[in-house]
Structures are given as structure tokens and as C-alpha cells.
Amino acid sequence: MKHTHKKDIIHIVKPRFNRRKFLQISGISSIGLFLGGCGTPALEDLVGKLSEPLNQKVEELIFQPQKLVPEFAVSEIQPEALIINSFRNTPIIDIDKFRLIIDGEVNNPLNLSMTDIQALPLTSMIIRHVCVEGWAAIVQWGGIRLRDLITLAQPQANVKYAFFESADGYYESWDLASATHPQTLLAYQKNGEKLPVENGAPLRLASPIKLGYKQSKWVTRITLTSQLSAFKGYWEDQGYEWFAGL
Ligand SMILES: Nc1nc2c(c(=O)[nH]1)N[C@H]1C(S)=C(S)[C@@H](COP(=O)(O)O)O[C@H]1N2
Numbered sequence: 001m002k003h004t005h006k007k008d009i010i011h012i013v014k015p016r017f018n019r020r021k022f023l024q025i026s027g028i029s030s031i032g033l034f035l036g037g038c039g040t041p042a043l044e045d046l047v048g049k050l051s052e053p054l055n056q057k058v059e060e061l062i063f064q065p066q067k068l069v070p071e072f073a074v075s076e077i078q079p080e081a082l083i084i085n086s087f088r089n090t091p092i093i094d095i096d097k098f099r100l101i102i103d104g105e106v107n108n109p110l111n112l113s114m115t116d117i118q119a120l121p122l123t124s125m126i127i128r129h130v131c132v133e134g135w136a137a138i139v140q141w142g143g144i145r146l147r148d149l150i151t152l153a154q155p156q157a158n159v160k161y162a163f164f165e166s167a168d169g170y171y172e173s174w175d176l177a178s179a180t181h182p183q184t185l186l187a188y189q190k191n192g193e194k195l196p197v198e199n200g201a202p203l204r205l206a207s208p209i210k211l212g213y214k215q216s217k218w219v220t221r222i223t224l225t226s227q228l229s230a231f232k233g234y235w236e237d238q239g240y241e242w243f244a245g246l
């Protein structure tokens with residue numbers, strides 16, 4: 001089966017993280033946390049919460065040694081090989097207003113700005129991206145471990161799946177074990193630079209354990225659930241395999 005893809009180029013509002021803006025965002029964040037509502041948590045609180053206890057099932061997944069996929073050397077990166085593959089136009093996202101929502105069957109739903117996200121530990125990996133159209137590319141991705149965000153959201157014991165919504169209307173769902181694999185990242189860097197918008201900025205999935213179509217670009221919402229949705233994934237709903245493991 002062939003993907004259809006267009007390569008339209010459009011402009012986005014450039015992010016401007018100057019000092020004033022940074023202080024502004026952190027200020028708003030602290031107030032949100034103080035009010036105890038659904039505001040964005042302050043940066044220190046985010047990082048601090050990573051060591052809080054979890055429910056049994058997620059704890060098992062996170063502390064059980066999950067098999068690591070061997071990574072490549074910097075010299076093996078193929079900067080030209082990653083082909084832009086988008087089923088629609090590149091969406092317009094205002095980085096200053098961007099929020100990543102983590103919700104569903106969780107005790108601590110999250111609403112995070114890119115500043116919040118970039119305050120979490122940065123992980124970098126060099127892996128092979130494999131597209132079912134018959135091409136592959138060795139890419140370096142930098143970002144946060146998805147498991148860290150899932151940990152912060154405090155999923156309830158019955159959670160089995162993560163459902164991803166993207167700004168272009170794309171959607172995906174993953175099993176929890178794959179979503180909490182230590183090499184499953186929400187990336188904001190590609191080959192050592194800021195992630196280009198065509199490749200999914202501000203945030204995209206990157207993982208060596210799943211095929212290319214599982215790696216949602218422009219992720220805006222992650223919903224943790226006990227039931228698999230009737231909508232499994234954009235390509236899956238047209239007959240592609242759901243698990244799509246590598
Ligand atoms: N939101 C969104 N994510 C997406 C797609 C898409 O069309 N929209 N295409 C998928 C497919 S089929 C592939 S191979 C990769 C391509 O990533 P790239 O465009 O950064 O090379 O993104 C995946 N994630």
C-alpha cells in the first residue's frame with residue numbers, strides 16, 4: 001500500500017523564548033499550581049514529581065528491564081534520508097500558545113508548555129526510522145522520555161493504551177509497554193538541531209521499536225485509557241497493522 005503525501009510548505013509563528021517571556025510563563029505556571037487547578041505546574045514541581053510512587057502496573061513496566069535497541073554512531077546519521085511524509089499540510093502551531101495535554105484515566109492530568117517540557121531531562125538517541133513505503137533513515141532524536149510524562153500524569157491501574165492526537169488531524173494509539181519503553185521519546189530536536197516543523201515540531205514521537213506511521217508528528221494530546229478506541233490510527237483504520245513493532 002502506498003501513502004499519499006503532499007509536500008506543502010507553510011509558515012509558522014517562530015518561537016521567541018526570550019528572558020521576559022520565560023519569566024512570564026514561569027510566573028503564570030506557579031500561579032496555576034498555587035490555585036491547585038488544571039494550570040501548568042511549575043518547572044521544579046514537574047521534575048520533582050518524577051520520583052513519586054506509581055501504581056503497580058506502570059511501576060512494573062517502568063522498572064522491569066525493557067530490552068534496549070542498539071543505537072548508531074554519530075558518523076552513521078543520514079541527514080538527507082528522512083523523507084517528509086505527511087498525509088496533509090503542515091499544521092500552523094503558535095509555539096507560545098502551544099500546550100501538550102495528558103489526560104484520560106489519570107490522577108494528575110497535565111497541561112504543559114514547551115518551556116515546561118524542556119525543563120524535563122533531555123534524552124538523545126540515534127536510531128533507524130523505517131517507513132512501510134520502503135525507505136529508512138538513521139536519525140538522531142533529542143527529547144523527553146514519554147515514560148517520564150506518563151509517570152507525572154499518574155495513570156490509574158487499568159490503563160493499557162496511549163492515544164495520540166496531532167494538530168494535522170492524524171491520530172495513533174500505542175500499547176502502554178511500548179509507550180513507556182525507555183527509547184520512546186517525545187522529540188523536539190533532530191540531528192542535534194531544533195526539530196523542523198515539517199518533521200513534527202514542536203513535539204513528535206520517536207522510537208526504535210515501532211514503524212514510521214506510529215511516530216506521530218505535531219502531538220497535542222495524549223490520552224491514557226483502559227480501552228482501545230474504535231479509531232486505532234490514521235493508517236490502521238485503512239488496513240495497516242496496529243502493533244507495527246520493529
Ligand atoms: N501527524 C502526523 N504524523 C505522522 C504522519 C502524518 O502524516 N501526520 N506520517 C507518518 C509517517 S507514514 C511517517 S513515515 C513519519 C515520517 O516522518 P517525517 O515526515 O519526519 O520523515 O511520520 C509519521 N507521523
Ligand SMILES: [Mo]
Pocket residue numbers: 003085130131132133212213
Ligand atoms: Mo511512513
